Amino acid sequence: MMFTVTTFAVLIALGIALVRAFLGPTVFDRILAVNSVGTKTVLLIAILGFLTGRPDFLDIAIVYALINFIGVVAVLKFVKYGDMASSGDGGEPT
Amino acid sequence: MIITLVDIALLTFMGATAFAILRLRSLFAVVMLSGVYSLLAASMFVALDAVDVAFTEAAVGAGISTVLMMATLALTGERERPSRHTPYVPLAVVLITGAALIYATFDMPPFGAADAPVNLHVAPRYLNDSFAEVGLPNVVTSVLASYRGYDTLGEVTVIFTAGVAVMLLLGGRKGDDAGIKNEPPEDDTGADDGGSAA
Numbered sequence: 001m002m003f004t005v006t007t008f009a010v011l012i013a014l015g016i017a018l019v020r021a022f023l024g025p026t027v028f029d030r031i032l033a034v035n036s037v038g039t040k041t042v043l044l045i046a047i048l049g050f051l052t053g054r055p056d057f058l059d060i061a062i063v064y065a066l067i068n069f070i071g072v073v074a075v076l077k078f079v080k081y082g083d084m085a086s087s088g089d090g091g092e093p094t
Numbered sequence: 095m096i097i098t099l100v101d102i103a104l105l106t107f108m109g110a111t112a113f114a115i116l117r118l119r120s121l122f123a124v125v126m127l128s129g130v131y132s133l134l135a136a137s138m139f140v141a142l143d144a145v146d147v148a149f150t151e152a153a154v155g156a157g158i159s160t161v162l163m164m165a166t167l168a169l170t171g172e173r174e175r176p177s178r179h180t181p182y183v184p185l186a187v188v189l190i191t192g193a194a195l196i197y198a199t200f201d202m203p204p205f206g207a208a209d210a211p212v213n214l215h216v217a218p219r220y221l222n223d224s225f226a227e228v229g230l231p232n233v234v235t236s237v238l239a240s241y242r243g244y245d246t247l248g249e250v251t252v253i254f255t256a257g258v259a260v261m262l263l264l265g266g267r268k269g270d271d272a273g274i275k276n277e278p279p280e281d282d283t284g285a286d287d288g289g290s291a292a
Contacts, residue, residue: 004096007096007100011100011103014107018130021123022127024123030122030123030126031126033130034127034130037130037134038133041133041137041152044100044137045136045137045148048097048137048141052097057145060145060149063149063152064152067152068156070157071129075160078164078165
């Protein structure tokens with residue numbers, strides 16, 4: 001029962017984050033929305049594991065969290081420097 | 095029951111994301127939303143018990159694809175050119191094809207049925223004999239590494255070739271980097287080429 005309620009809560013939060021990703025007037029709204037969708041995905045996968053009685057999927061959820069983090073860092077780097085290969089030293093933020 | 099509701103919710107979100115991708119003109123937003131779509135698809139795969147597929151989808155779709163698309167956006171423009179024609183004929187073709195495919199699913203056996211043809215062909219032999227024949231506890235690994243060994247070898251060759259090609263494209267001419275960066279007009283023509291080619 002507890003997991004069911006949590007699943008619905010996560011799904012609603014996922015929907016709200018998606019609406020922000022669709023509407024988001026600025027770039028940062030969308031980046032934050034995508035990051036938040038990724039977090040909700042991690043939570044959803046973890047809860048689904050417990051909901052179906054197979055909590056082995058917890059490792060996968062942790063790996064998703066890492067992928068999400070790396071992806072957001074790469075996107076933010078692109079937004080700030082306009083270039084993936086920039087080291088960030090001395091380059092003027094544009 | 096609850097899993098069915100989760101499936102419905104995830105599919106609805108995926109459909110909404112796809113429509114948003116179609117309607118948006120800002121390519122940055124489209125790249126972000128395709129990352130969202132991959133994450134939703136990965137959740138869907140987990141809900142369908144295909145954890146390994148979900149893992150690949152998250153790593154490739156949400157991780158690498160987003161980064162590569164971002165790198166592409168750095169070289170081209172950020173706005174999609176508005177289309178000048180109204181694509182009613184392609185829309186009709188897509189709708190008819192989709193309706194035919196949905197009609198075809200009525201003839202399919204139920205999802206996961208034990209007497210479906212796909213579960214009667216070679217699957218029982220893999221499940222029963224693979225441990226004695228190959229000696230691996232994981233049946234999927236036995237199929238990929240032994241029964242389908244040549245297929246896997248071909249896949250690895252394709253991935254290796256693609257990796258070599260990408261490394262040649264991205265890192266092949268380090269000496270020219272400074273020249274490319276200091277010429278903004280060249281970037282503009284590059285963006286036009288990309289737009290017309292797309």
